[in-house]
Amino acid sequence: MRCDYYDSGRCRSCTLIETPHAVQVADKQAGLERLVAQGAPGARPEWLPPLLSAESGFRTKAKMVVAGSVDAPTIGILDPAGRGVDLRGCPLYPEPLSASFPVLAELITRARLEPYDVPERRGELKHVIVTLAPSGDLMVRFVMRSTEAHARLVKHLPWLRERLPALAVATLNVLPEHKAVTEGEREIVLTERASLTMELGAVALHLRPQSFFQTNTAIARDLYAQVAGWVDESAPATVWDLYCGVGGFALHCVREGRRVTGVEASEQAVASARLSAAEMDDAGVAGADGATFVVGDAVAWATSQPAVADVVVVNPPRRGIGVELAAWLEASGVSRVVYSSCNAVTLARDLAAMPSLVPVRGRLLDMFPHTTHYEAVVLLQRR
Numbered sequence: 067m068r069c070d071y072y073d074s075g076r077c078r079s080c081t082l083i084e085t086p087h088a089v090q091v092a093d094k095q096a097g098l099e100r101l102v103a104q105g106a107p108g109a110r111p112e113w114l115p116p117l118l119s120a121e122s123g124f125r126t127k128a129k130m131v132v133a134g135s136v137d138a139p140t141i142g143i144l145d146p147a148g149r150g151v152d153l154r155g156c157p158l159y160p161e162p163l164s165a166s167f168p169v170l171a172e173l174i175t176r177a178r179l180e181p182y183d184v185p186e187r188r189g190e191l192k193h194v195i196v197t198l199a200p201s202g203d204l205m206v207r208f209v210m211r212s213t214e215a216h217a218r219l220v221k222h223l224p225w226l227r228e229r230l231p232a233l234a235v236a237t238l239n240v241l242p243e244h245k246a247v248t249e250g251e252r253e254i255v256l257t258e259r260a261s262l263t264m265e266l267g268a269v270a271l272h273l274r275p276q277s278f279f280q281t282n283t284a285i286a287r288d289l290y291a292q293v294a295g296w297v298d299e300s301a302p303a304t305v306w307d308l309y310c311g312v313g314g315f316a317l318h319c320v321r322e323g324r325r326v327t328g329v330e331a332s333e334q335a336v337a338s339a340r341l342s343a344a345e346m347d348d349a350g351v352a353g354a355d356g357a358t359f360v361v362g363d364a365v366a367w368a369t370s371q372p373a374v375a376d377v378v379v380v381n382p383p384r385r386g387i388g389v390e391l392a393a394w395l396e397a398s399g400v401s402r403v404v405y406s407s408c409n410a411v412t413l414a415r416d417l418a419a420m421p422s423l424v425p426v427r428g429r430l431l432d433m434f435p436h437t438t439h440y441e442a443v444v445l446l447q448r449r
Contacts, residue, residue, distance in 0.1 A: 067121045067436065070443050072447040076151050077143060080158075080436035084198055087121050087435060094440045095430050101360040101410045102425055102444065103416030112446065113424040117288045117430040126279040127200045129248050130167070132174065132181045132191045139181050141167050141172045141194060143433075148184040158436075162232065163198045165279050169229045170194050170206065176225065177218045178233075180210060190215055195248070196272065197262055201284060203260040205276055209241050209249050216221075216254065227404040235259050237275045249276070261343045262320030262339060266290060269317045277312050280441075282433045286314070289443060293379060294318040296312055296427070298403055302376030309381045310362040316359070317407070319379070322352035327375070328335040328359045329367045332369055336361045358378060365391045374398040380405050386412030392419035408433075410442055424449050 067087070070075040084088050095116055102111065133150025134140040142153030154167040174181070174191065182189035193209035205409060206226075208219060217237055220308060228235050236257045241250030250352060253275045261272040264279065267289045273279050280286035297319045307316035310328030313333045319326050321342075330336050339359040346354035364382075368374075368391060378400050380387050387395075387408065396419065403423055407413035417425065423446040431441040 067157060069188060071153060076145075077078065077114060077153060077156075079143065083381045083439065090189065090435065091116050091118065091430070091432055094432075094438075096432075097438070098410050098428070098430050098442050101414040102417065102428060104321075106421070106425050109425045111428045112425065114429040116430040116432055117285055117292070119282055119435050121266045121435055122157040124282050124284065124435065125158045126160065126163065126283045127279070128159055128163055128167075128194075128196045128198070130194050132179075132194055133183070134181050136180055137175055138177055139171050141171055150181070153436060160198065162202055162204070162252050163196060165195055166204060166206070166230055166232075169226070170196070171228055171243075172183045172229070173222060176224045177215065179208070179210070179218070181216050181398065184244075190239055191196070193248055197279070197321045198283075199234070199262050199273075200265050200429055202232050204230065204232045205235040205237075205273070205275065206230075206233060207249070207253075209239045210214065211240075211242055213238065213240060213254070219256060222281055231424030233257070235262050235275070239275065246254050257411055261341075266314075266318075268346075268351065270313075271312045271314055271317070272341050273312060274336065274338050277332065277335045277338055279312065285431050285433045285441070289406065289441065290314050290318040291441060292429060293406065297377050297402075300377060302374040302402070305377045305379065306375040307379045307381070308368060308387075309383070310339060310359065311335050311381070313359060314358075315381060315404075316357060317342055317346065320346065320351065320353045320357050324353050324356055326353075326357045328357070329362055329364045330359070331361070331363055333361050347425075365394075369394045374400045376400075377402045377404065379403075381413075382407070384409040384412065387417045388416070389419060392416045394418045399448075401448050404443065405446060406441070406443045408439070408441050410440075419442065420446070422448055 092420040140150030140152040308330040316328035325338040427445040
């Protein structure tokens, strides 16, 4: 992939862009296999062909830093000095997402939303976060230091909707602190709708503003299908989805006569998962009434249960499932675990703590082309 921003030195975020895509994937595959072998010595998993992403236009979520001035805002990243670098034409984003950036820049000027100046620690608007649904609908979040511009955003919302007809959800997120994070805890919804519908075949997930969802929707869809296929192989009566988020894995594993339980710490995410399950039930999807979602810490919940499910799906953050949950799974007697990982280093560490659960199949997901990052999923079976 060619990128004018990279070639001119304005952005070097895609550190592998000069490496052919096929070589990137082959190197990641070799690294993944090496780490899994370290975590599970002697295992000989079957490695399925990597699930490949498009080289451009694959990112369906944009977290853009706003800088510059009210009359000349930049939407993109910051340079080493903390000044804005405009990346409206970044080739990682599909056209419907890229087309929103000039409109949002014009809104900044119209609504007099003062960009936050990081070196000077003054201003209001820090980020715009834009998410694209498969339907073409958009969610736009304005991350600001305070609610000072709330009334102006509401005033200019009709104009924004006219210029951006795909806008489904708009919010004001409040991040008062000066620190290296993207968003704050408080979210003010500005539109009638409060969630974006992510339609993935038979399953429609509801994405609320602060809910996690993969930035590469096409690969996420393939990941859900892969996990559901592995789960179905053993025809389990019970399935747990730990760290379930908005219910992606759990809802794809729904089948008639099966009890599926998702556990997630985020109340918003669980509310979204419950809504999706109810809609599937109303639509007559067999087994949707057997899906339950629980708000709670995945480790505390799992380790307090009197018995383990037939299959456990884990999709932890980068830190992995950790010592306590790994030890519990090792001793639990569960016959199958599907482990979806965004960090193969912690995956390998967790595998080492579960020697009785052996990797029998694995797959790399090319979720983040042109970077060193990737996702992986492995099927573990008790020896």
